[in-house]
């Protein structure tokens with residue numbers, strides 16, 4: 043069997059090891075530049091690396107068809123969020139399972155996602171789209187306060203803000219437009235740059251609820267991760283806890299809801315990664331993607347459940363039986379980021395207490411995201427995470443206690 047991976051970055055690279063372990067040949071199409079640069083180690087594990095100048099859909103289809111004519115491709119996999127749309131078109135061109143290109147906007151555009159859910163009668167958030175300051179005032183009348191405003195065309199929680207009144211709303215809108223105009227040079231149009239979504243502020247606990255769809259339509263929810271957030275009005279992800287289903291009281295409710303979401307949005311094969319708010323009236327989708335979750339979530343879930351998310355997802359793409367979980371290494375697995383907004387914009391020299399924590403038996407790995415001696419970015423998003431610690435524990439309580447200990451013990455020295 044031979045599969046094709048498009049534009050892998052971060053967790054998308056896990057497919058390479060998974061394919062090797064499963065004895066599946068895997069070719070990669072990539073720009074091989076910047077974040078997409080493939081290491082020599084990974085390059086050695088793939089059948090063929092096809093380098094392209096860009097992720098232009100026609101170019102990708104051409105390369106995929108050429109490969110397919112020489113070495114038939116049994117499945118096409120998106121290696122990152124940015125190539126999900128192109129991957130749908132390639133799958134169709136090659137005649138293999140994939141997202142219907144006519145429906146893929148439902149997992150790429152948050153406004154389409156919400157409208158599709160609404161039409162299918164699946165619980166969704168109250169929302170309105172706006173593309174000018176006047177529009178946004180109209181949106182406020184429909185959605186009310188408090189609300190969340192977010193760009194339609196960015197990711198990484200960039201520009202997402204809680205607003206409590208019209209003044210905050212207009213300020214947040216200006217911020218998004220300024221940021222988006224800066225991004226406009228990277229390929230998005232002026233029209234896209236001013237588009238935002240305003241939606242009802244959902245109160246509750248946030249979870250990533252993730253899994254995969256097999257070609258016979260079977261939907262499996264395999265990952266439940268509680269997301270810890272930083273102080274409002276931002277929504278910076280500062281910690282994760284990956285649970286076994288039996289340790290999470292709302293797991294069945296989340297699973298039932300997610301299956302409705304996945305069916306309504308038209309997933310036909312491969313992984314899904316969602317962010318869901320468990321509110322006091324039930325789960326409500328924040329967003330869902332047709333790719334593996336990022337931020338080491340697959341590694342956390344493998345530690346706690348033995349499930350290899352990349353192997354299971356790859357299996358669905360090539361219509362292989364989904365591999366059984368391995369023996370889990372721990373009951374719970376977590377991740378804690380070191381963040382200090384008091385030191386935002388400053389250079390720091392070291393992390394006090396770091397060595398004591400990272401040598402603990404609970405810790406599986408620890409790495410700096412912002413190196414000592416460099417400036418800590420001021421944004422309340424992924425860029426201001428100073429370091430990340432991945433760990434495991436015997437119980438949810440022990441995991442939560444260890445997260446607290448990390449936060450209290452590790453301090454920035456300026």
Ligand SMILES: Nc1ncnc2c1ncn2[C@@H]1O[C@H](COP(=O)(O)OP(=O)(O)OP(=O)(O)O)[C@@H](O)[C@H]1O
Pocket residue numbers: 167190192196197198199200202241242243244245248271277317319328329
């Ligand atoms: N309607 C809402 N109510 C409450 N919180 C929300 C709402 N929308 C977004 N959030 C919070 O903001 C975060 C980022 O929002 P969203 O996922 O829509 O943006 P994003 O740019 O795709 O971010 P990321 O790439 O980090 O997931 C969410 O994970 C959630 O914590």
Ligand SMILES: [Mg+2]
Pocket residue numbers: 199317328329
């Ligand atoms: Mg999100």
